[in-house]
Amino acid sequence: MSDQDTTPTPSPAPPIPTGTPPKVTNRGRAAGPADSANSETSDFPEYEYFVQPGPRGFPPLTEYLDILDVDMMKRRDESNKMDHHTMLYNSDYLIVRRGQEFQVNINFNRPYKPAEDKFALEFVIGSSPHFSKGTYIPVFPTKERQSSWEGRIINTFGNVVTMGITPAANCIVGKYHMYVGVVTPYGIRRTRRESSRDLYILFNPWVAEDAVFLGDESEREECVMTEMGIIYHGSYDDIAERDWNYGQFNFGILDACLYIMDRAEMPITNRGDPIKIVRVASAMLNSRDDDGGVLVGNWSGDYTYGVAPTSWTGSTDILLTYSSSKMPVCYAQCWVYAAVFNTFLRCLGIPSRVVTNYFSAHDNDGNLKTDIILDENGRIDRNRTRDSIWNYHCWNECYMSRPDLPAGFGGWQVVDATPQETSDGMYRCGPASVQAIKHGQICFPFDAAFVFAEINSDVVFYSRSKDGTMAPVKVNRTHVGRLILTKSPGNVTRRDITDQYKFSEGTTEERTVLEKAEEYGCKREKSSPPVADVDVVLPNLEIGVGTNFEMNIEFINNSDQQRTVDAYISGSVVYYTGVTGTEFLFLTPRVTIDPKANVRELVVVESKSYMKRLVEQANLHFIVTGKIRETGQIITAMKVVTLQNPKLIVRVSSGGKVNEEMIVSVEFTNPFSFSLEGVYIRMEGPGMMAPKSRYYSLITGGSSLTWTEYFTPERAGTSRVIATLDCPALRQVYGQASVTIKP
């Protein structure tokens, strides 16, 4: 190496700055900023010249046609909102649906002359409107110059032109601004941006060209227009109902729904596609760590830092809190996720409903097996059994075409916002075609295999030997996905839609479907252990919470020899997720049954044994297992008993009329001998009363209370006032009253 001055010499490298590196810019990566916030806007100039300025500056465009005023015709009783089924939205803006004409009036400074005047309505959305991206759409009154949106002059009267505009049936859904621009030879003069000319364009289930078109009027009425719903819960044997106010038309809800997409940084250009919107929302409705989602899940029973999931009466509070605080709302369980998702979907105009699946296999990762481990004596091994059958699980169905899939998979699609343990490490699910699930075509996106397993898993009982190996001793192929319910359109009864998801048990079609699913990687239990010749049956029970009760367990010997069963009878309190809390009862009777005979084993349960240990939603879970001495066979039976809670009594004054004050009262009596502490009562009624709540620090045993409120109904029709009572010792106490309001 030479030693000249110019020879470069190495030196210690400068330290790389430590700490979190600064946010990297988009420079070099993309030509423009991402357009992913509907709340961001760009301003078009009032004067836009085509020509270079002359010696005396720009020509005065004011010589041409001038726009004095624009009327968006946005009152609830005007034809736009009536024709577009948007009259219920509590909003100051025009709200219309795509693929269908709406009207605006433009007042010029003189009569419009088609031969010489040239003007356009310009619709823009997002921060960087581009024609080729569908975020800038000029609409002309003449046929010659058309874009994907159609325009026509409906009427001229004096200086006023009535323009009809038909947005494309696949246009972006969200909040637009409308400019009116007059085109001159020198440039464009246009209206200044003013919020009165903002408008919302929604999905349109009423037009055949829209991807969310739904032909059935009664379903459309229910799944788009209805605010008050019923969500089914409880257990398969003992179905319970929960009223819910979706509140999709309440003030601020539509903006909150658009905010959810903004918060997800969903590109504006994707927001015309219902498939993409529901997929983003299914991820965004749940919040995990600090990802900014809407609802924090909590199944722990400790809700100190928020509202107990059982305490909510509707979605309004949740969505408005989220959009104003911009923080996740505490807390949710599955029906809260499904209910708020339903509000989101109906608010945007995507037909949707909440469905409940009884005995839902969870966290299953697409495997068709749920394992219950018994020891060599037939007793359940709780350490080795990872519960994953929920007593029930709620998800949503939304209605849309699926152009991304082969023909036949449009229609109802499952979406689910409840955070689950998915293979992707992502908390989202769907849209999965219900038709694809029913036919085992689970190779198609999104997450059809996961939903298929939720309704079709086998429950496999294993016997574990001392050296750690396990052998299947019983396979129950009918337990999971026993019943799928949703509310009937137009009334308050339940509708069994199990047959939309599954062919009947035992049919050829059912077997074919399961084989098809196995082709796509679903694993089933292949073994068929011999069926024991003794059955054990647990009775159906309706038990009020806090009462003592008896239970007759029946052992049926189907063989023609005597049988002796070493039985294990276990009673536990259980979460609706199927997760077991404390065991409060454990018996080990030996039962001897004569050939072809029955024996009943009486079990007495005292309220004091379970009351102190009750967890969420007051379920008791009884498992009977046992080993038949003569044959070594294992027998099993399971039953979830939902304890009946006391009720709230809701009374509404009679003779309701729009804009006339009414009275509602909520009554409650503590039926227990102990006091209830930290009690919240909430009530609300769509179109009548915003959510209200009251707090009682103490309700002593046996005491009663009455809460009276005044309210003024805003619109006519039949609706309901719903109320909940919730405290750590007693969850999900409900009451409701129907109200008919005359115009």
Added chain:
Amino acid sequence: MSDQDTTPTPSPAPPIPTGTPPKVTNRGRAAGPADSANSETSDFPEYEYFVQPGPRGFPPLTEYLDILDVDMMKRRDESNKMDHHTMLYNSDYLIVRRGQEFQVNINFNRPYKPAEDKFALEFVIGSSPHFSKGTYIPVFPTKERQSSWEGRIINTFGNVVTMGITPAANCIVGKYHMYVGVVTPYGIRRTRRESSRDLYILFNPWVAEDAVFLGDESEREECVMTEMGIIYHGSYDDIAERDWNYGQFNFGILDACLYIMDRAEMPITNRGDPIKIVRVASAMLNSRDDDGGVLVGNWSGDYTYGVAPTSWTGSTDILLTYSSSKMPVCYAQCWVYAAVFNTFLRCLGIPSRVVTNYFSAHDNDGNLKTDIILDENGRIDRNRTRDSIWNYHCWNECYMSRPDLPAGFGGWQVVDATPQETSDGMYRCGPASVQAIKHGQICFPFDAAFVFAEINSDVVFYSRSKDGTMAPVKVNRTHVGRLILTKSPGNVTRRDITDQYKFSEGTTEERTVLEKAEEYGCKREKSSPPVADVDVVLPNLEIGVGTNFEMNIEFINNSDQQRTVDAYISGSVVYYTGVTGTEFLFLTPRVTIDPKANVRELVVVESKSYMKRLVEQANLHFIVTGKIRETGQIITAMKVVTLQNPKLIVRVSSGGKVNEEMIVSVEFTNPFSFSLEGVYIRMEGPGMMAPKSRYYSLITGGSSLTWTEYFTPERAGTSRVIATLDCPALRQVYGQASVTIKP
């Protein structure tokens, strides 16, 4: 309301604590903790009794067969690592592949008696091993008791038993622990946990039962066993090569790859499925905000807070930095993501290769259109054109069966870890079947439609009129996805694999595929604007960076009338992403061409005009557009010129032998008149030299340097030493030298 003392009275609700709510526990939601960290372990007891303790405590299990020692036979030259193709891993542990037998020796305290002694090898992985989850696997030496793994006694010699174990071909991949347990009538006595009995089980492309089986030996050798690769870049007309040391066998890399899955909280039970592993990794290799991914993307040119993407020579530094700091590594661009992903895949035993697609349509969200907007005069409107054709883009292919899809879609799968603007708002892509992409079957997961658009988009030139409407004037259907390259197996030449992704242009098959893709929602430009009768052609150029050059632009008049073109000739510096930097040249000649004649327009480019403005990777982008006066037709031509950088000269001393010291020198001369500042030089060579770097604060114009290092090769064979030089003013200066090491 009564006023008795017991009547509950409402009171203000207690405030909900503000601030971030505490992390919600899993209680009520799941019975056990999620098992999603391979690094977490659980300890089995040394003595596990089946019986209750008697009056004198537990019986002394020490009377039975005792285990003195276990030999995992894990030396590189022992049969396990040789047979399982894992001899190259620099690791102290046994590393084997699934679906194939390996051996261990167990030294008992006396000869093993099959008739009376009973023992098992117990393999465990994760923090809560369960038989039914495949995370606890007992393996017995006898045929009677078998689980999904097979065991047999290969040999007994004195007190030593040689056991053969064949893990299931679909077992979980990761780090296991092996216990040896002796089963007695009273309980199990087993070895204490000790890290020497840890072992890694990997994917096995050599056995037909494994989902990643690859039959071709030369491809297996390349795509699993080869550490040194070539990644193609540059431009379609001027392909450049980049050497890369994947380093999948280097010390610590396998643990780093497992850490990536742990960091993603990927459930252990999913880690036997290559589909799920590659999908998780495609998300996890990029870091967005604070999600803990491996690499931070940066295309901005400012790399103050990390290492310039062009400066890396291999994956080792990146993965070891990530696994030790547990922080994202700065910075990456597409080839860095693809290269590190390739290391991850090869390290776990999934066959993989890096491919390069020239003219890759990006951020396209599955639409088959890239729009370029011209004004009414035919000049490009840069404000309205959102560039989204990358000069090239790199992704990975990995080889596996696809049991989740219909037959025919196994084989090579596209995965891509470069963060893209996807509809999901998620930065992940694939696995997408190459066969499905080729046949337009883009309805199948994952992200096939997205990859299809990257190689099949149309480029549409629009002319924008003054009132904002646009009309297509030219559609180029062949520009995008022009060429797809990967390295040939076994040598250093390139292999054109375009035909694996696309049928030939103009064939019936090609048209059918595009129609099929349209059925699944891909949108194409339908219009076919008339082709102009004047062509414009830009020449191919090989230009050294910093030189002046001339360019002859040819205008060809195909008509039999005179044509006059008002042309716009624009030269810009451009990122490899296609994003345009500064325009350094702009000419507006009027060109008159006789009927059926050519005219050449000479353009002179001086180095001073572009040198100061050069951005990443030294590309110049020339666009010629224009309008034919006589017909109003628009003509266009584009060309990317990759400037040739100076080279590093790498020299290695001759006569290399394993474990004998050698010398390597890197020489560089600054060919410019200006100084280079802040210069890093890096070099490394697989099996010879770990990554090293040197920093020079200043290299004056015209000066030379030589960097000399000593190294000691660890293994025989042919390899390369590669070097890079990188500074803000000059990126991607490379050099390399081949080395043959004798044993």
